Amino acid sequence: MKILLMGNPNVGKSVFFSRLTGVHVIASNYPGTTVSYTRGFMKLGGEAVEVIDVPGTYTLEPTSEAEEIASQMLTTGDVVINVVDATNLERNLYLTLQLLEKEIPVVVALNIWDDTEHRGIHINLSRLEEFLGVPVVPTVAVTGQGMSELVKRIDEATSPHAPLRSRDERWAAIGDIIDQVQTITHRHHTRLERLADASVKPLTGIIIAIGVLSVAFLVIRFIGEGLIGYVLDPLFNNLWAPVILRLSDLLGNSGFLHDIVIGRIIGGEVNFVESFGLLTTGLYVPFAMVLPYITSFYLVLGLLEDVGYLPRLAVLMDTVMHRLGLHGYAIIPTMLGFGCNVPAILATRILESKRERFIAATLISIAIPCAALQAMILGLVGQHGVQYVAIVYGTLFLVWVALGIILNRLVKGFSPELLIEIPPYRLPPWRTVLLKLWIRHRGFLMEAIPIILAAVLTINVLYVFGVFNAIANFTAPVVTGLLGLPKEAVTALVVGFLRKDLALGMLAPLALTAEQLVIGSVVLAMFFPCIATFVILVKELGIVDMLKAAAIMITVALLTGGILNLILNYWL
């Protein structure tokens, strides 16, 4: 048996899914968090039943790719749990009526039930059940209220085989139902609602946006640096370094195995950034340089997502984004990209047209550095002064704007307009915020650490065989001539295909000037996506568009690096 969770966007299907299956998926407070389906299993009457978290859709006549997936999924299921936002019953019922016209049995979950009371909404459950002809259960997925009742009634799910209706007939039927089932009593605006209104008005909206983003940035820096300075650096320097030195002695202080496991020990000191062994740099880069910023970034992003701020940012940025061939909602994948480009490119599915998705995915993979790379930029470039970090971010921002304007001119078609539901502000329970933070950490630990360790190993072996020297000599005209970097820096660009954080770390032993580090960081950020992003780009754009995007990336990266080299090393 296969159970589908279906409903409008942002009604809590993903929280529902986690409750039913114990499989934790990312849930946020904005429409379109789930762009592809997730499957899990739950126990029902002693047998394991498949449950599928279907992307949200307003109607079975799809208007975006995520909605298209939802419509296709419908044909594969045995039962639908139609998750309905009880505070927006009228609009949600449209999909419900469409579902009731299909052959598939339906049970309705009136979710966010706890919010109806203070909003002055009263719903007559038994009358609603009568009208729909299927079980209706009030639920609060976030707290788990009503979930066991819902599970009990799954086997009562039926298909009333409602007659096929036109759009206007459905709305007329909904009007009748609402008249007899729902009463709304007037009540005053809450403080959160007044704040919500203020954040989509021009003047107050911009002030709030600047405030929110500045605080977000400061908190990310504060937590990230705090974790490094007070927790991870002391751990590595005071506890791990002596262990490494003992091990180095045991391995005879040199030799093939020593170089791979520990790397170079200079003057009896461990340099975790430069030594480049599996147990030194291989652990220090992911755990002590990148992980702290993964923690701080995703904590802040998670809060912004769950509070419901991101759609407001979309409204605010809409005019700007139209210049780049996108509309405001593209800001959501872009913000996700500052964490990791992979989910960001998946999230471009919330955009309507192929053209928008191409532009958004290309801009993200060129100009939006992921948290891992940013952590390394802050760590390495930041040593030379904050002004150099500013040059890196300033350059990437200019490239983002300029390339967007150019792509908007060059790519055929037009950008559709913004049309999104803006969810109410919600104060997320800490439990859900921390749970999501953990899911994202697990993703980083499981995917990044093995790649980093494998890369360190491979690089060390290749060094021994002199492979990198051959490449370095071959590419010297571009790397040295155009970008003004030592020819060995090409190794970093090659490794950038595996992991950009590690790649930037490889520039550390080259004793680069601050200017060279800036150029290296910018080129590395733009040049080519890492392998994980590359795979997802091919999947989402298709091979032809991916090749186009790759050509744009390489050209723009070399051009930008060359210009930076001219400005930083010759003009100034």
Added chain:
Amino acid sequence: MADSKQVTLRQMRAGQSGIVVQIQGGHGLINRLSALGIRPGKKITKVGSMFMRGPVTIQLDSAQVAIGFGMANKVIVDLG
């Protein structure tokens, strides 16, 4: 209908309420708007709009929807 006043969503002032009377667009637009509950006969309140041809935000029931400038120009509202 003689003394009723009809304007587009864009022309409404922030805080004004009215009834949607018509959507001057093709099937695609009408479908997308009605999926979000914006359809003739529906009472809406304008929350505000962004300057420089930015989107218009409206309140309907307990939901808010942001609508691009061009679309907002095609939604006709009766201020009553």
